[in-house]
Every structure is written in structure tokens, then in C-alpha cells.
Amino acid sequence: MKREVLVPLQALVVCGLGGAVFQFLKTPLPWMIGPLLAMASLKMSGLHFRAPTGGRQLGQLIIGTALGLYFTPLVAQQVLGIWPVLIAAALMAMAIGGICGLFLARFSDTDRTTAFFASVPGGAVEMAILAERFGAKIDRIAMAQSLRIMMVVVIIPFALTFLGAHGADAYDQVSTPINAAGLLQLLVLGLLGGALLAWLGMPNAFMLGPLAITIALTVGEVQLSSMPKFVSNLGQLLIGCTLGARFEQEFVKKAPRYMLVVAASVLLAIMLAALSGLLLASLGGLAIPTMVLATAPGGIAEMCITAKVLRLGVPLVTAAHVTRVLMLVTTTAPMCRLVLRLSARRT
Numbered sequence: 001m002k003r004e005v006l007v008p009l010q011a012l013v014v015c016g017l018g019g020a021v022f023q024f025l026k027t028p029l030p031w032m033i034g035p036l037l038a039m040a041s042l043k044m045s046g047l048h049f050r051a052p053t054g055g056r057q058l059g060q061l062i063i064g065t066a067l068g069l070y071f072t073p074l075v076a077q078q079v080l081g082i083w084p085v086l087i088a089a090a091l092m093a094m095a096i097g098g099i100c101g102l103f104l105a106r107f108s109d110t111d112r113t114t115a116f117f118a119s120v121p122g123g124a125v126e127m128a129i130l131a132e133r134f135g136a137k138i139d140r141i142a143m144a145q146s147l148r149i150m151m152v153v154v155i156i157p158f159a160l161t162f163l164g165a166h167g168a169d170a171y172d173q174v175s176t177p178i179n180a181a182g183l184l185q186l187l188v189l190g191l192l193g194g195a196l197l198a199w200l201g202m203p204n205a206f207m208l209g210p211l212a213i214t215i216a217l218t219v220g221e222v223q224l225s226s227m228p229k230f231v232s233n234l235g236q237l238l239i240g241c242t243l244g245a246r247f248e249q250e251f252v253k254k255a256p257r258y259m260l261v262v263a264a265s266v267l268l269a270i271m272l273a274a275l276s277g278l279l280l281a282s283l284g285g286l287a288i289p290t291m292v293l294a295t296a297p298g299g300i301a302e303m304c305i306t307a308k309v310l311r312l313g314v315p316l317v318t319a320a321h322v323t324r325v326l327m328l329v330t331t332t333a334p335m336c337r338l339v340l341r342l343s344a345r346r347t
Helices: 002-024 030-044 055-068 073-080 083-107 112-119 124-132 138-162 180-199 205-219 229-244 249-254 256-284 288-295 300-310 314-346
Strands: none
Touching: 002 030, 002 229, 030 138, 030 229, 055 180, 055 205, 055 229, 055 300, 073 083, 073 205, 073 314, 083 112, 083 256, 083 288, 083 314, 112 124, 112 138, 112 256, 124 138, 138 229, 138 256, 138 288, 138 300, 180 205, 205 300, 205 314, 229 300, 256 288, 288 300, 288 314, 300 314
């Protein structure tokens, strides 16, 4: 029992040190990238560290609540006004996933079904559960999805920072003072919303539930509290720690070629997503960095955190990734059948 408590605490300490180092180095997203790389390094070195139970859900609860505070009535109206762009971004992201799935199947030693679910830009857990119905290899899907998110989280923030994209859009959270009781109410309501969506079987439940509730309150001008920066950093740390914990030394040793091809497919996805972001930005008259983030093949929490830290159209990026997630929930299975049918005909 003592060891079960100490191991996650030790992991959190190491992740905290990783975040502090990256903060000192002034890198983008230090409190997510630092813990992610620190935890992944521990796992890849063979040490049996693990993330705290429920850490991912707590991190999502915090980040979902923080993001919802950006949706003032005016901002919500602006986001609703570009709904065709959001739908187009989601469709493009799904198409890119299908293309990268075919690429992965062609150049690696894995079947097309596994390759498809390994490449669709959904959550690792959600895609693995859905893929099980098709008889795909769950371990390969989970590892590929984790590597995808890790690469996107590291590459895109550094690329945008290098290109000077910081601060392109001046969206701000509600100006309500920090109120401990109000913040507790927000988090409890978000927890209840997340629990309800989890009970209904929704993916990213503890991200979408708090996000939906906080958006509803903010649009309705119910201002309970702002989100303290240190709490937001804690949410990033917990998500980074959980992402890093997915990397197992044994799997990489067992399938090195597969992991190399996955890495190549992720780079392909990033480039195709950036091009689609450029296209949508030019057609919709929107900021290019914002649309690059909106179409990026990363997880909803990770990309929205990036938008928040770099101040790149947080509501638009959040709405785009939520739209993508909701469309993936309903269309991934039929899209898999379509891709497999088309690839079989081509063969």
C-alpha cells in the first residue's frame, strides 16, 4: 500500500521538476511539455513509475473549466458565426487521419484496420476501445496515438513560437476576481458534468463536461471565479504526466520499425493539417496560427492549452477540436469501413 502511494508521488515530483526546468528555460508550454518528457524518459529508461490514478481526469477537469471561461456572450456569438469553418476543419482532420492510416499500413508491418485507428486524431483510450470491435491490435493503437500526441505537443508549440505567433488573438477570460468558493463550485459542477458524460459513454468526458457547463455559465454571465494560474499549471502537469506514462520501453524494443513509421506518419499529418489550416484561414479571413492549431492532429486538451498559453484564438481552437471529437464519435466506425473497402478495391 505504501509503495502504491509513493510511486505516483515520486512521479509527480519528477514531473514538477521537469516543468520547473522548462519554465526556467522559457520554453512554450513548460508545465505540460516538461512533465511529459520527464515521465516518458523515466518509462523509457525502464523505471516503473506511473501517473496518479485519476490524474488525467483531474487535469481535464481543470483545463476544461479554464477554457470555458473564455466564452463570453460576444465570443460565443463570433464562434457560432463561423460554424462552416469548424465543420470543414473537422472533416479535413478526419480525412488526414484516413490518409495517414493508409500510409502507416503501406510502410509498416501492421494491418489496415489497426493502422486506421492508430492514425485517426482521437484519444488513445477512445480509439483503442472502438478498434477492439474491429479486431485491431490495441497495444499498437494506444502506442501510436500516444506518440502522435507527444510529437504534436512538442513540435507545434515550438514551431509557432519560433515563427513569432504568440499573442496573435487577444481573447481573455472573464475578468471576475479569483474566488475560492466560486472556483470550488465551478469545479464541482464540472465534475458532475464530466461524470454524467462518462456514464453516457462519451469520450473525453471530463474535458467536455466541465467545458460545456462553464461555457453555459459564462455565456449566461454567471461569474463565479477566474482560474488561478497555478491551478491551470497543475492541470497541465497532470495531463503531461499521464501522457508520458504511456511510453513503455518493452513495446519500443519489440516494434521499432512500426514506431519509426508512426513517427513519419505523424509528421505527414502535421504538414497536411498545417496546409488545411492555411487554406481555411485564407478562405475564412482568420488568423493563420489560430487555424493551424484548430486543425492540428493533437488531443483536444493539449491543443487548447497551447492556444491558451500562446493566446491564439482560444474559443475558436476549442470549438474546432470539440467539433472534431463529436464528429469522430459518430463517424469513425463507418469511415473505417469505407477506407477499408476503398483500399481493398485498389488492391
